[in-house]
Amino acid sequence: MKVIGHRGAMGLAPENTLLSFRKALELGVDGVEFDVQNIDGNLLVFHDDTLERTTNGSGLLLDHSIDYLRSLDAGQGEKIPFLHDVIELIDIDTFINIELKGLRTASLVMELVKLLDKDRYKKENFIISSYLYSELFLVRQLDPDIQIGVIADELPDVALSFARDVNAYSFHPSLSLVSKELVEQVHEEGMLLYVHTVNDPDNIAKVKAMGVDGIFTDYPDRVRQG
Numbered sequence: 001m002k003v004i005g006h007r008g009a010m011g012l013a014p015e016n017t018l019l020s021f022r023k024a025l026e027l028g029v030d031g032v033e034f035d036v037q038n039i040d041g042n043l044l045v046f047h048d049d050t051l052e053r054t055t056n057g058s059g060l061l062l063d064h065s066i067d068y069l070r071s072l073d074a075g076q077g078e079k080i081p082f083l084h085d086v087i088e089l090i091d092i093d094t095f096i097n098i099e100l101k102g103l104r105t106a107s108l109v110m111e112l113v114k115l116l117d118k119d120r121y122k123k124e125n126f127i128i129s130s131y132l133y134s135e136l137f138l139v140r141q142l143d144p145d146i147q148i149g150v151i152a153d154e155l156p157d158v159a160l161s162f163a164r165d166v167n168a169y170s171f172h173p174s175l176s177l178v179s180k181e182l183v184e185q186v187h188e189e190g191m192l193l194y195v196h197t198v199n200d201p202d203n204i205a206k207v208k209a210m211g212v213d214g215i216f217t218d219y220p221d222r223v224r225q226g
Contacts, residue, residue, distance in 0.1 A: 002030040002214030003223045004097060006197050007047065011218030014075025015054060016045045021089055027220040031095040031127075036083050036109060037102035042066050043083035043109065047101060055080065062102075083112060092120055097149065100130035106138040113146070123147075129172060133162055140166045149194065156182060163191060170194050172216070175203060180210045187211075198223075 008020025009027060016034050024032050035047045039062070046069075051057035055072040057064070074080050083098070090096055100106055106128075113126060128139050129149030136148055147169035152159035156177050163171050170192040173182060178195045186193040195207050196216035204223055207215060217223050 003220050004031040004033050004214050004216045005029040005220050006033050006216045006218050009220055014078050017074050017078035018081050018089055019078050024220055029220045031097055033097040033216055035099045035101035036105055038104045038108055039066050045081045045083055045086050095125050097127040097129055100132055100135045106135040110142045136166055172196055178207055183211050
């Protein structure tokens, strides 16, 4: 079962920062997950629509320039990183789950993946995931082979139908949706099931027993210990 650091190791370091990703790597995760948003053609690794929760800035993310956003403190002196900085940090034995958080991210992400050093980064190192069906549909149009992950917090049948349509590699239901029956259904479709976001030791044990293929977690150390 894969251990996937959610926004790095956000329970242990400021989320979606290089510090958080380094912490996840130190803990021996199999993969890291993070969010990307398009700011004037630049891909920043950031989750929220607004700045207050995770930085010393304020207002809507999309209302600000890239220079202003990069000047902010994202926790413990860390900056909001560019996507290419995060990818450069990740070692080749760790897969990278890029969640398309904002609109107009698909083409920029796929362009970057295409430009990466093929000796270091293989296509199978990446999963491109999202709640945004339109973005994932575009990803599949741009690349018939890239691994796609479909995220679902509700209506699993609808999400699974879309996952089938885009030939998804993996299905990412929330903890509240996952069941042994869903795991079996996803496996019958030929996909892997990675559940999000699981932090409590009892829930970690519970989903392990259901046969999930991986766990997104804020605390990778807890999954390793379980």
